Amino acid sequence: MDRRTLLLLSLACAVGVGNVYFPQAIGPLVATGLGASPDSASLIVTATQIGYTAGIFLLVPLGDRLPYRPLLVTLFALTGAGLLAAGCAPALPPLVAASALVGVTTVAAQLIAPLAAGLVGEERRGAVMGTLLSGSLAGMLLARTFGGTLGERLGWRAPYLVAAAVVLLLAVVLARTLPATAPPLRRPYPALLAEPLRLLRTEPELRRSCLYQATVFAGFSAVWTCAALLLTGPAYDLDVRAVGLLALVNAVTVVCTPYAGRQVDRRGADAVNLVCLSAVLGSAALLAAGSGGGPAGLTALVAGTLLLDVAMQSGMIANQARVLALRPDARARLNTAYMTCAYLGGSAGSWLGVRAYGLAGWGGVCALLAALAGIGLTRHLTATRPGSRPRPDPSDARPGPPTTTAPAGGERR
Template sequence: MAGLAGPYLVAAVLALLLATVLAFAVPATTPASRQSYPALLAEPLRLLRTEPELRRSCWYQTTVFAGFSAVWTCLALLLTGPAYGLGAQAVGLLALVGGATMLCTPLAGRLVDRRGPDPVNLICLLGVLLSAAILAAGALGGTPGLVALTVGTLLLDVAMQSGMVANQARVYALRPDARSRLNTAYMTCAYLGGSAGSWLGVHAWGQAGWWGVCALVALLTALALVRHLPAPTPLPGHPRRPL
């Protein structure tokens, strides 16, 4: 028996076979861009610098995904701690609630088509803020706390995923010829926010427990809401500065 190395050896053989098949099956194509590979790698950074709407979408998703990651990073600490005394399996069962987002994101897409991404973003940000308030009740423990955690994580998941639909609709409308590069910039910012959120969540947990994590989610959402507010009308003779 190959032991622990067995599955990896099988996966390596299958990957090699798949690569061989693809080498013969995939038709030859012409590059969509004649830029060099280093230039293509730098293109998302240039787009972030030159496209204000891309930066706005990235900011929304960065803050919301940071709060999302903070909650799910610390949820295991809450459920396995003295307030509940549950096993790690409880976290997995709670995560199954997020499957409902598959039903909600198509509705969000249709709403974006009818109303545009901004109203959907506003609804989603307010939903995240409400979820932080509901999740805070999870610190109470017992059945009421579990109900609050279930409802709060469901609302958080739906708001985060629906907000992503709105943000990507805004991003893809900017430059149809550069959608992959726009998406690279957007997703990189989102996952950097998720990584930062996990780190901040653990520190908030260490300082103030579950209440601190929920306060962090509310603070991050407030930062996104401030960015969502319309800029004040400039006075005559004072042109608006680009963001």
């Protein structure tokens, strides 16, 4: 795989992930434009995340059964159609339905990772995965800036329509440039869907990693879904561009994640998870100080969201390293189970965050974040107590003899 292909795949990851996150910045504009309440308008964020979770579970396993090029092109084309429908929606219910469609189909980043892993040798795989992750993080962070700035200037429909044009153009480029690949498996589709559930049942370390990431990502989603409500409310009285600028400050996360990956290699996933879960708990205290408004409150918001973003993404790397070390012969299906649980947590967090904000304001959202981090931290301390785990953390394992596997997608012998 040459540099141009790698950059194109990184861009595709950024665009795919960005489609999930830019609606977080335009919720107040949607509410005003369609005459809905802010709570109702926040359903577009929840619908997109629920759709994304469903897409990971239903569509990502197809990467083991269908050629990647036609699969990715089809998904990008469907995403473009969903974005066009959202941008032209006459009322909130059609917009929510179109947002769900966008979420289901914009799962490119979860398919591109296994595609890229098969296009490079083992000696380059880590560097390629790091580049793709940087693209995904850039899409996550810049999407809010894109949505807030464009929405404030041209209205809430503009981000959807511009994103549709970008996605459809990218589908054309991918159709012309992606190399042809052969599907590694010939299993029936129902069997592919059942495999992540079976892995969740049989792999305790997978369940533990899923719990950590689901709780942290739920708190992360609650904070960012409600940040627009706080910044545009009476405490700050800013426009939605402020949400995009707040997210732009957190672009430093892209620099921090490679360091976190090296720490996982050096110290193991459990050590990194302990730091990350503790940092999420600390970010809740910083974010709570942002409820008062003014320069001091804004400073606390910037520091709190930055700490939360770095901790969430670093924890993602640690947990994914542990998960992918469990079964080399089932990495795609393990990743499906892990990411599905993570985004189920994110979807629940968005819904719970809006309810907490309605009941107790920004302080309620921070209390929710602290409670979720506490659940993950308590489970972590219990699991890592001496004598509590039946086997070592797989991410701590030193290289050993290769595992014997069945050919072309067969089960481990």
